[in-house]
Structures are given as C-alpha cells and as structure tokens.
Amino acid sequence: MALWRIRATVDDRPGYLSVLTASLALKAVNILAVQVHTTEGGAVDDFLVDAPDSMAENDLLAAIAKGRGRNAFVSRAQAQGLADQPTLALALAGRLVHDPDTLGEVLINLLDAAEVRWRPSPDRPGFEDARMLLADPAGGSFEVVRPRPAFTPAEFARAQALVKLAGSLLAQQDETATLLMPDGAEVLVRPATPEDLEDVRRLHERSSADTLRLRYLGGGRPADARLARMLTPATGRTLVAVAGDEVIAMANLLAEGDLGEVAILVEDKWQRRGIGTAMLRRLMTYAERGPFAALIAHIAVDNVAMLRSVRRLGAGQIDRDGSMLTFTLPMRPHRSADDEAPATFK
Template identity: 70%
Template sequence: MALWRVRATVDDRPGYLSVLTASLALKSVNILAVQVHTTEAGAVDDFLVDAPDTMSERDLLAAVERGRGRDAFVARAEAQGLADQPTRALALAGRLAHDPDALGESLSGLLDATEVRWRPTGSASSFTARRMTLADPAGGAFEVLRSAPAFTPAEFARAQALLELSGALLRATDTQATLLLPSGDELLIRPAGRDDTEAVRRLHARCSAAVRSARYPAGVPSDTRLRQQLEPTGGLTLLAVHDDHAVATATLLAEGDLAEAALLVEDAWQRRGVGTALLRRLLTWAGRSALAAVVVHVPADNTAMLRTLRRLNAAPTDRDGSMLTVTLPVPGAPATATADAPDSRTPHGRAG
C-alpha cells in the first residue's frame, strides 16, 4: 500500500461526498483522513489515502472523476502526512513558540508551500489560487507560492492564525528587558503569567497597607481574580523582578480601543524610576496594539504616583470624590482620542 494526497472539488450538496468516497472504495483505496474546505466553487475535499501499490496517479485521478470530483490534484504523501491538520498546526505553533524567527519555515510547513519569499515592504494579507501574501508582524511581508493545489479560504485563515501567534510572541519578547537603576540595581522586566500568582502574593505581603489599598480599594483580589489580572485578555501585565522576587507589577486592561493601567510598586522600590519604566512599556505596547487612550485611576493624595504620571505627559485629570482619572498619551494615537477615555466611575482597578 502507498500513501497519497488527493484533493478535489465536488458540488456542495448532500450525498456528493459519499459518491466520491464510494468511487475510491471500489478501487480499494482506504481513506485515512479528510478535510472539507468550503469555497465559492463548491466543497474542496482533501484526503490522505492508502492505495494499493499497483495503483498509479492516473488510476486515482480516474477514480476521482468517476466520483464526480473535478479540478483534482493527486500526489504521493510521506509518512508524516498521517498527522491530521490540527495536530500539524499545533506542532508548528509549538515550534514557533520556541523559535519566533521560524515564521517563514512554519508557514511553509503549514501550507505545503513550493516557495516562501520575504519582502521588506509590507502589504495587506490576501490570497489567490497560487499565491498568498501575509503581512509579517515584525515588518515586511511573506509571499507564499504553491503550484498545486489551489489555496483555500480555510488555509488562509490558518495562516492568519499563525501570524497572530507570531505577533503575540514578538510583543512578549519586546517587553522583556533589563532595567538598570541609578543605584546600580538591575531589574528584569518581563510579561507576567499565571504561574507568577504566588510571587505576586508575596509582593502583596511585603507592601504596606497604604500601598495595597491604593492599588486595590476593594481589597486584594482572590487567587482566581489575580490569575486573570496576570494574563488579561487583550491586555498585558508586566513584572519587575529582582533576585527572583517580584518587586512591582503594572497591568493594562483593554476593552475595545480603550485601556486602563494600574501599578503596584513595593515600598522599598518606590521613587527609583521603576513605576515610570513599567508605564512607559505599557504605553509602547498600547501604541503597537492600536489603542486610542490609556487612563489611570489614582487617589488624589497619592502624590508620588501623580508625579510619575506627570513625567509621562499625563493629560488634565477628572475628579470623582477622592479619585482622579488621568489620561496618558498613547504613541501614535490621534490627539483627540483622550476625549473618549473610559469613564472614571467604572474602573477595572486602581494605580498605586
């Protein structure tokens, strides 16, 4: 028996797939995996099959045509083709997570490309039957070529998902850095994860009650809520780490194109530029994510935090009782974006 890849288009009507599979079965062709791609021309059925050794490419094409398949493509397949498409895509995503520079090779493997070219000038992502253009999150664009079979919308969507993963990995890498303080101390600035819950709990324990209450007016969050804050959907939380101890956190919670920042710096590390450095990195991330505005809610008596915000060119504040709402400029955002900042009466949290 021999492995083959077979792709053909059939009418997207009940029973037409069974006609094609029956035609293959009559020739003792065993179907190992099947995918269906919906297109305007009909349903594109993609098979991995095990066929008798005596069967030729011409025999397979004839079986497909008798099964009402058209625009058929037949090619010998390797043993690794036995992995189904979701498993294959996950394996490539795992490779990309370990080597973010392998995007071109990952796209080639995902799409069975004939050739992948990178160009320094970017363009909008699009595809035709033989060519797919994909904007590189790091700049430029990939041009993916395949002589046959024709690209499908499902394959384009998979490639776009891989690009989104690559962009997220690049943003995470960009936010990791070493911060050298005037005192000579070095801090590692990196994205937080749910595994950091206990480290942040210990940070809370070392902070004074005043610092904790400024950050959490409603009380320190539960472990479940804290884990959500450490990996916010559509946002970012950064940690400042010294000798394996978290000494500060900064969180950006996004909703649409608006976001709110919150900051917590351990007492012993305040007034040393840590908060300013963290907020600058959050604003850079906000600019790359095309957010329009970032606000910070801060108690009116938190003079240290207000000084930090003024160093970041904070816009005039709005007051609601003892709380101030300060709008921070986002790199690259329109100057009018601050007019649509989130309402200070419905904050996600506080900065302190």
C-alpha cells in the same frame, strides 16, 4: 502500495462525495484520511490514499474524473503525511512557542508551500489560487507561494491562527527585559502569571500604608480573589518586576470599554529608580497593538512619582477632580489583521 495526496472539487450536494470515493474504491484505492474544505466553487476534498504500486498519476486522475471530481490535483505523498491537520497544526504551534522567529518555516510546513517570501510592506492579508499574503507580526508581510493545489479559506484561517500565535509570543518577548540598576542590581520585568499570586501578596504586605493609598486611591490591600484577577485580566496585561526571588513591583493595564487604565505598585525601597516608568512604557507598547483608543491613569494629586512617569509617556491631557487627577493619552489608530476581510487579488 504507494501513498498519494489527492485534492478535488465536488458539488456540495448529498451523495457526491460518496460517488468520488466509490470510484476510487473500484481502483483498489484505500482512503487513509480526508479533509473537506468549503469554498464558493464547491466542496474541496483533500485525501491521503494508499494506491496499488501499478497505478500512475493518470490512472488516479481518470478515477477522480469518473467520480465527478474536477480541478483535480495528484501528487506522491510521504509517510509524514499520515499526520492529520489538527496534529500538524498543534506540532507547528509548539515549534512557534519555542521560537516565534520560525514563522516563515512553519508556514511552509503547514501549507506545503513551494516558497515563502518576506516583503517589507505591510500588505493586507488575503489569498488567491497560488498566492497567500499574511502579516508578519515583527513587521512587513509574508507572501506564500504554492502553484498547486489552490489555497482554500480553511488553509488561510489556519495560517492566520499561527500568525496570531506568533504575534502574541513576540509581544511577550518584547515585554520581558532585565533592568540594570545604578547600584548593579538586576530587575527582571516580565508578564505576570497566576503562580505570582503569593509573591504579589507579599509585595503588598511589605508596602507601606501610604504606598498602598497612592496605588489604590484610598482603598486598602485588595483581597486575594481580586489580586488573582488583576494578574491575568481578561482584556489587558499585567507585568511584574522581580529582584532575586521577590516581586518588587506590579504594573496593570485593565480595560474600561475602549480605554486602558494603567496603575503601578512599586515597593517602597525600590521607588524612584525608573522601574515604574520602564514598566509603563512596556504596557503602552502592548496597548498600541490592542483595541484601546486611549490610556488613562487615575492619580492622587500628591503622587508626584506616578505623575512624572505618565508624563514621560507622551503629551497627554490631565484633568483634576478634587484630590484626583486623570491622565489621558490617545493611542495611535490600529487595526488587527483579524478585523479585516481577506484581500481579493486581481
């Protein structure tokens, strides 16, 4: 017996798939796996089959035609083809987690493509029969080429999901950095995780009452439940700065509608050393990739260090309301590839 890959289009009507499978069964072809891709032209059925060694490509094509299949594609398959698409996609996602820069190779494996070409222009994502365009999260775009079989909407959606994963991983890498202080101390800035809760609680305990007042605008130390929500916001980002085994600063970007509110807490003995500014800049980079129309910061009038830090981000607007200042910095317009309909090629 020999492994073959078969792809054919059938009318998306009750019973038509069974006609095709019955035609294959009459030739002693055993179906090992099947996927169904919904398209405008009908249901595209993708089979992995085990056929008698005596069968040739023309024999399989004849059986497909007799089973009312059309636009047929047949090719020999390898044993690794026995892995179903969800398993393959998860394995490739795991590979991206370890190395986001392998996105091009991952797309070749996912789509069984002949070639992936990188293009410097950020082309609009989309696909046609033999070509697919995908955004490169690092800049530019990927052109995926596969002469046959034709790409389907399901394959485009899978590829887009892996592109989005690679983009998230690269963004996390961008937000991680080691800062070298003038005295030689090293401070690691990275995205926060739920496991940081205890260290962030200790950061608040070590911070003076005045530092907490400036951060929370008169409020005291937040309860643990609120701190936990701040570490992993549903929309936004939280960074922590770590020196040795202690969290010595926390910077938050929290969503308020289409606005992103930023705030920073830096332990007293680590203040005025550029840590807050470095964290703010990384939050701004994150915000520019997201759905935010502007960044805002609510600042006590006597919080000179925070006011200096936000002014370094750009020429924003500052409004005063009593003892509080509000800094607003518009973000550059940004549209995610997820917000766009696939391009139609002519």
